[in-house]
Amino acid sequence: MSKRVFITGGASGLGKSLALHCARAGFRVCICDINDERGCQTLLELQEAGCSEAIFRRCDVRSEADLVAIREHLETIWDGVDVVVNNAGVAQAGDVEDVSLEDWEWVIDINLLGVVRGCKVFTPLFKRQRGGHFINVASMAGLLDGPGMGAYSVTKAGVIKLSEILDMELAPYNVNTTVVCPAFFPTNLGESLRSTNPDTDRFLQKAFARSPISAEQVAQQIFDAIMEPRFWLLPHRKEKYLWWLKSMVPHKTYRSIVSWLVKRYVSKGRKS
Numbered sequence: 001m002s003k004r005v006f007i008t009g010g011a012s013g014l015g016k017s018l019a020l021h022c023a024r025a026g027f028r029v030c031i032c033d034i035n036d037e038r039g040c041q042t043l044l045e046l047q048e049a050g051c052s053e054a055i056f057r058r059c060d061v062r063s064e065a066d067l068v069a070i071r072e073h074l075e076t077i078w079d080g081v082d083v084v085v086n087n088a089g090v091a092q093a094g095d096v097e098d099v100s101l102e103d104w105e106w107v108i109d110i111n112l113l114g115v116v117r118g119c120k121v122f123t124p125l126f127k128r129q130r131g132g133h134f135i136n137v138a139s140m141a142g143l144l145d146g147p148g149m150g151a152y153s154v155t156k157a158g159v160i161k162l163s164e165i166l167d168m169e170l171a172p173y174n175v176n177t178t179v180v181c182p183a184f185f186p187t188n189l190g191e192s193l194r195s196t197n198p199d200t201d202r203f204l205q206k207a208f209a210r211s212p213i214s215a216e217q218v219a220q221q222i223f224d225a226i227m228e229p230r231f232w233l234l235p236h237r238k239e240k241y242l243w244w245l246k247s248m249v250p251h252k253t254y255r256s257i258v259s260w261l262v263k264r265y266v267s268k269g270r271k272s
């Protein structure tokens, strides 16, 4: 039987690319999102891609009840789910002291607690099935230390730690976990941005555009991890090297490297 995959935030960017990839491979695909217009459009594209069992459901990852309703629906019509991709996310920028507590709570509720809810709601099903695969979309921001992105980075570091613990807890149940840590790539993520710095939007658009890889390429790597499960997925080579460097050099050296890179990035951005 074809694999059954559920993807949060599947109406745009990475989630949509992955959904289409899975559809072309003959999977049954359910996406959820809070953007109805893009959700319906993606549903049409999934059907055009040959997915006979494509589903779009409005669901806010801030609501446990929404996620429970989807799990129950999928248990009824598909008799279970093989892969849950906790992908929905938003962007937040600003120095730690400048970001309001309201914005901290907003980004934590979606980016971190949204993934916690997805894992909590689907774990009992995976345990009963004695099999399943969580794919949690974090970011290199959760591994590296970009100044001016504290709240976002904290949520992604939380997703990484959550995934590490979950992988240990669920190993006896034949449940795999993958944590995806991309650096920048072009999507609609900038649309959700809340920032205390008026230049951030411009900076982000440039960073997205400069990415050596696309959402489709990140989706391809996630698809490969579904077919052959692995825990870490770090699609950007340069940032992966920086992460390795962080663990190898003294903290002071790492801090100087980051300061130099940030200055270079900002001055390059001003010139272009």
Ligand SMILES: NC(=O)c1ccc[n+]([C@@H]2O[C@H](COP(=O)([O-])OP(=O)(O)OC[C@H]3O[C@@H](n4cnc5c(N)ncnc54)[C@H](O)[C@@H]3O)[C@@H](O)[C@H]2O)c1
Pocket (backbone or CB within 6 Å): 008, 009, 010, 011, 012, 013, 014, 015, 032, 033, 034, 035, 038, 059, 060, 061, 062, 087, 088, 089, 090, 110, 137, 138, 139, 140, 181, 182, 183, 184, 185, 186, 187, 188, 189, 190, 192, 208
């Ligand atoms: N684009 C990048 O450079 C980048 C880099 C690293 C990690 N990521 C992560 O990739 C994931 C996907 O983001 P993207 O870049 O494809 O952005 P995107 O904005 O194109 O897609 C995110 C989707 O999530 C949906 N969403 C937002 N809040 C939601 C909620 N409360 N409930 C349900 N759906 C919600 C949005 O409507 C949107 O369709 C995010 O977790 C993001 O943090 C992106």
